[in-house]
Amino acid sequence: MNNELAKKIILPVLVFIAIIGVWSSIANIVEDFPTPADTYIATFGGENSEGDEVEGVLTDPFYVENEDDKGLFWQILESLKRVFAGFTLALIVGVPLGLFIGMSKNAQYAFDPFIQIFKPVSPLAWLPLLLFIFQDINMTAISTIFVTSIWPIIINTALGVRSVNEDYMNVAKVLRFTPMEKVVQIILPVAVPFIFTGMRLSLGIAWLVIVAAEMLTGGIGIGFWIWDEYNNLAYHNIIIGIIIVGVVGFILDLIMGRIADYFDYTKKGRA
Amino acid sequence: MGEQKFLHLENIEKRFPIPGKEDYIAVTNVNLEIKKNEIISIIGHSGCGKSTLLNMISGLDKETGGYIFLKGKEIKGPGPDRAVVFQNHSLLPWLSVYQNIEMAVKKVMPELSSPELRERVERYVSMVNLDHAKDKLPSEISGGMKQRVGIARALSISPDVLLMDEPFGALDSLTRANLQEHLMRIQQSVENTVIIITHDIDEAVLLSDRVIMMTNGPEATIGEILEVNLERPRNRVELQHDPEYIRCREAILSFLYEKFAKEDE
Ligand SMILES: Nc1ncnc2c1ncn2[C@@H]1O[C@H](COP(=O)(O)OP(=O)(O)OP(=O)(O)O)[C@@H](O)[C@H]1O
């Protein structure tokens, strides 16, 4: 068998076993902390430690009991919808703004200080203000994602524009390209890989933010679900929630990475 | 109007403002007349202002004094009548060889129908013998091939003048010789007016009808102009023993290393 491949399988398995070991000992020390076995049953269903047959949260993730009691699938879907709404808004505003800042020195001077100041602000700091403005859970979550995930898009788009080789612009000048032709035929192709790097960072931030936002706003969504399970004293579900958030985030990043590679001319033609 | 000058530089001066200091006068008092279908090369030590001069002809840079006329009209800014082959090829890396040329032709000749466009692009791809590589990206072809695409792209828009700033400078000597052959062969079939900047004395003599030798900066200007009276087509091997070739070589050598030697290099 391929040596490298074997390592790629065996080594993570070893780490997995170590994690289970650490987890089990924490469960031994901390009272009421769910063991790996408890958590497994709470996920996929089975016979619990008291000998009862129980359903897991993934046994039927699609159930709908009523408006406030829906399966995990619906919780995640709700979160994803908000993430994409906020992310799309950030994209619609961020890319043109980034292009503008990248192309004009004056725009850069004008906006740069504010980008630097707002970029490090935590979503939790925005949340009360936005909740006060919108008085609506959905709008608050979406706008929080918007204000925290727009920065990497602006910054990377501008960076992409600035990395356009002087020679390419000279070619455009000799051919007398209009400003629009310059943007479409030269600046965008150079900037697109940068824009996608920004989008990837931005989507990562958006997914981080959504959990925090939903915990504070309540309603429906994976963040709220985790918080709700805490209030229900269902600690095993918190662990499940963490893993699910991680897996979904990972998948989002993977998809984004694929799309980014597809549009990146430097990665083409080598296949 | 038959007596109208083709390309004409009159008292060209270029000064660069230096913050807090006096302006740096790179070139001054440059007067030059270039005939249609003439190949001239500009040679001079590094920093003497060759690129500066070429950039003013291309319009990518603006002279601070004097006038440049092409076919009786003053040059104001860059345009497709003066195509440029840049030193580092400057092909758009996300477009194939074919698309790089197509982009230029499409923009400059929007009236072409799509079969005419394709025919034209393919003709210029063939001119530099790149039919086999026309769908490749610049990153997939060699440096010499890239420079050939650059030449094809520049010629494809039927410019009045072809401007080349050390077009083969980044290439090894064999590839460079190969490209010089390409250029001479193309020139043989379709005549162009060409201005080529070079550091290479043999290249200057081999390619040009006249060699413009520049003095050192600051305030560089044209020192001497050498006529190269060699028949075309020229053969680099036979030329090695040609008295005219040897005379030209020696004239340039003496200009560069005796009359205008650079002490600090
Ligand atoms: N934008 C600028 N500002 C100030 N000085 C400049 C500028 N561009 C060029 N120069 C100066 O003008 C002089 C001529 O430069 P230029 O690039 O034309 O030389 P060159 O003959 O092409 O040299 P090389 O053979 O090395 O390419 C140099 O001394 C250079 O430092």
Ligand SMILES: [Mg+2]
């Ligand atoms: Mg130069």
